[in-house]
Amino acid sequence: MSASYARVLRLPHARRTFAAALLGRLSYGVVPLSVMLAVTRATGSYAVAGTVMALFGATVVFLAPARAYLIDRHGPRRALVPLLLSHVLLLAVLTAALRHPGTPPYVLGALTALAGACAPPLGPTMRTVWSRLADGDQGLLQRAYSLDGVAEELLFVSGPLLVGVLVAVATPEAGIVVGAALMATGTAVFVRSPAVRNAPPAGRVVRRATGERRVLPRIGRPVAAVAGVGLGLGVLDLLVVAFTERHGYGGASVAWVLAALSAGSAVGGMLNGALNWRIPPRTRVTLTTAGLGLTLVAAGFAPGLIGLALTVTVAGLFVSPALTTGYLIADASVAPEARTRAGAWVNTAVNAGSTGGTALAGALAGRLPVGVCFAVTGAAVLLAGLVTAKGTAAVAETVPSGV
The missing domain is CATH 1.20.1250.20 (MFS general substrate transporter like domains)
Structure with a gap:
């Protein structure tokens, strides 16, 4: 290292x-x-x-x-x-x-x-x-x-x-x-x-040189990616509840599955920080977001609680790396006088996506099988990852691909 x-x-x-x-x-x-x-x-x-x-x-x-x-x-x-x-x-x-x-x-x-x-x-x-x-x-x-x-x-x-x-x-x-x-x-x-x-x-330079019209276009791609991650997390909470209820598991099993998600995210975050990446951050945020989406699709095929917990653990491996990389891109995409705000926009995107995901889960869970709900959610997250693949702000290229 x-x-x-x-x-x-x-x-x-x-x-x-x-x-x-x-x-x-x-x-x-x-x-x-x-x-x-x-x-x-x-x-x-x-x-x-x-x-x-x-x-x-x-x-x-x-x-x-x-x-x-x-x-x-x-x-x-x-x-x-x-x-x-x-x-x-x-x-x-x-x-x-x-x-x-x-x-x-x-x-x-x-x-x-x-x-x-x-x-x-x-x-x-x-x-x-x-x-x-x-x-x-x-x-x-x-x-x-x-x-x-x-x-x-x-x-x-x-x-x-x-x-x-x-x-x-x-x-x-x-x-x-x-x-x-x-x-x-x-x-x-x-x-x-x-x-x-x-x-x-920063004083007046924030208002003069880094207004909202200059900040948001520069961080639009990472914001879209982490919003997709937030959407997946918001839906996942409710779908885990629906899965356990429809398969006859106790309420305590929900806590264990969500704990597996957190454990996977923690491990993924530590590994992400420990590795010397040669892949550019803009590519990494696309791959990690897409990986989360594909794993959520796979969660719909889980045969039971253990299978769901294992799949959710794998999903967690992508969460923290996607968010961390989003923050890195946002930090490098704006002037130093706007870094706090750029990071706040990424954080807002995650939370807004989670809120929207919870609402989406409520609408889907009552009408569709749980497996289909997982597939729809995974497709939405995957789409958010693919959006970022089409490009990002040019200044984001200043983040080195290898360390």
Whole structure:
């Protein structure tokens, strides 16, 4: 290896900055589930809880590029601190409202949406820090992004487990408080790191030279690819539930299959970062997205639970590499003054694709056999991969094919 994972963590201030970012990002896995449980408990309505969470998800996902613009324009410290204070204050007010009987659902929805709108974008900001620390070493940056992606995958597994422990000993509102505390502590340590503190704001150059019309066309291909990956993940969750129900397996089997997906993604991410690729990133993102699509088609032919779990594990091997490569292309496709926003657009595409995938799965699962649903989903993901094969922004070619 020309650049090991140990070397990534030996970069100046990398361990402290990365640990702080992960602590804050753990809140992403704790707060949403805690809010959903707390709203359900307070209102007694799954419909209200679903609507509130849809509002929260929409503001977190679709306003991410706007928050990333603030980071690029004003610098991490000047932008993250106001966002953090607003986010924590709104979560505190929401917690108080949930503990007050009779709070109207529209108030809960408004508070949740506003809290999501102010969520500090620690993920995109940390990836920009990695890019700055790597200082042009693409092999080092590839490993840094792979390590970051695998760690984030583990956070979204451990977050709900932490909520389960909290709910067992306290109320769901305690999960909101803990999530807010995690975000506050992680962000506070993150912005005090020299790697973040010394990052200069881009200022007016962001608005003048890297407006939305200049950023989006440059990252359109990786955005399309990772949106396809998100679509596949969103559909897969519900199709696994449908598969286990129609084959007479218990509900616990769903968790094992989805855990196999996460395990496969973690292994794939670590292998992707460890290998010295000779294939250009734009080709890799096409191949990994197409590989995920073909594996999802194969999942429709699984004869039983073990076969499904094995197929889903293989599917997971493509997930993290596709996302990591998408971030690499986006990072290389824009000026340094727009890197945070470019990464945020990739992240938004994944989450938007997942949301759309969940809706698509709901429409398909009630009308078609599960195998056909898997085939349709796989074809859609494969199509997203083929779209990227037709070309990408010319500047993306600046990413070296070998490290």
